[in-house]
Amino acid sequence: MAPSTIQLEQKFNESLPKITQTEKLSAMKPVKFDRERFLKSAEILRKTVKENDARELAAS
Amino acid sequence: MTLANLLHPDVLKSIKHKTIILDANVFMEGYGQSSSAFSFLLEELAAAGCALTTIDAVRLEFFSKNRSRKELQDKIRFYDDTISNPALVIHTFEKEMQELPLLFAFGIQAQGFKTVDFMITAAMKKYATNVLLLTNDHSDFTPRLFDLVALLPLASGQGKVIPFGLYKFSEEKYASLLSASLQEGTRSDKK
Numbered sequence: 001m002a003p004s005t006i007q008l009e010q011k012f013n014e015s016l017p018k019i020t021q022t023e024k025l026s027a028m029k030p031v032k033f034d035r036e037r038f039l040k041s042a043e044i045l046r047k048t049v050k051e052n053d054a055r056e057l058a059a060s
Numbered sequence: 061m062t063l064a065n066l067l068h069p070d071v072l073k074s075i076k077h078k079t080i081i082l083d084a085n086v087f088m089e090g091y092g093q094s095s096s097a098f099s100f101l102l103e104e105l106a107a108a109g110c111a112l113t114t115i116d117a118v119r120l121e122f123f124s125k126n127r128s129r130k131e132l133q134d135k136i137r138f139y140d141d142t143i144s145n146p147a148l149v150i151h152t153f154e155k156e157m158q159e160l161p162l163l164f165a166f167g168i169q170a171q172g173f174k175t176v177d178f179m180i181t182a183a184m185k186k187y188a189t190n191v192l193l194l195t196n197d198h199s200d201f202t203p204r205l206f207d208l209v210a211l212l213p214l215a216s217g218q219g220k221v222i223p224f225g226l227y228k229f230s231e232e233k234y235a236s237l238l239s240a241s242l243q244e245g246t247r248s249d250k251k
Contacts (some may be wrong), residue, residue, distance in 0.1 A: 004122045010121070011099075012129070012185075015088040015129065015133070016133055016136055017133065017136040017137055017140060018135065019136060019139075019140070019146075019147075023168075025116055032106060033102050033103045033106035033107075033112070033144060034141065035100075035102075035103050035107075037091060037141045038095075038098075038099050038102065038141045038142060039095060039096065039099050040141075041100075041134070041137045041138040041140075041141045042095040042098075042141075043091075044134050044137070044138070045091045045097070045134040045135060045137075045138045046092065046132075047090075048086050048128070048130055048131050048134045049131060052127035052128055053128070054098075054130055056127060058111070
């Protein structure tokens with residue numbers, strides 16, 4: 001039996017990193033910015049976007 | 061490389077412990093060719109005790125276009141590594157979003173109209189004394205309603221310079237825009 005839309009949505013959500021939100025500005029406490037981590041995830045995203053650009057270009 | 065010359069000591073003093081809302085273009089440019097310059101800027105802002113955050117409408121805009129699930133996954137990780145605090149949810153500044161005078165003032169000074177930019181403005185108005193906006197959209201956050209606290213030219217690895225601005229919502233400019241429009245209305249009402 002094919003999975004239901006709800007099951008597919010659930011599976012899709014589970015495959016993504018979790019995102020948090022807040023309701024209070026006063027609850028915001030600055031934490032140390034991790035430069036190395038930022039640069040690493042920027043590089044990974046840049047690479048993925050480039051690959052998708054290339055794939056899109058090849059398909060057109 | 062450091063950004064000692066980018067953030068002037070006077071600017072650092074005036075932004076200390078403020079909350080900084082990042083516009084969607086910050087996230088877009090942040091993983092591009094300027095990511096190294098960006099990393100120093102964000103590091104310096106965090107070192108000044110600033111909380112780096114955004115509003116959830118910006119998050120939605122940044123996450124909205126993807127060619128693969130991996131692209132979305134990588135965006136979420138990058139987003140998470142960029143902000144130091146979770147995004148503000150819309151209903152915390154819902155009252156300001158319903159204010160027609162604010163919508164009028166925003167619309168009169170912006171070159172175009174983007175709902176997300178108005179939402180940012182509503183959040184900035186609500187938390188006017190504590191919140192700044194980091195953006196490179198200078199045509200929709202103009203000096204008619206916002207104060208430019210600092211202009212931050214970020215160099216990319218390819219010799220391109222992207223001028224980012226730190227903006228503050230100005231209560232005085234807001235009042236003056238409304239007052240001018242009311243006087244105009246009185247004049248035309250008399251005609």
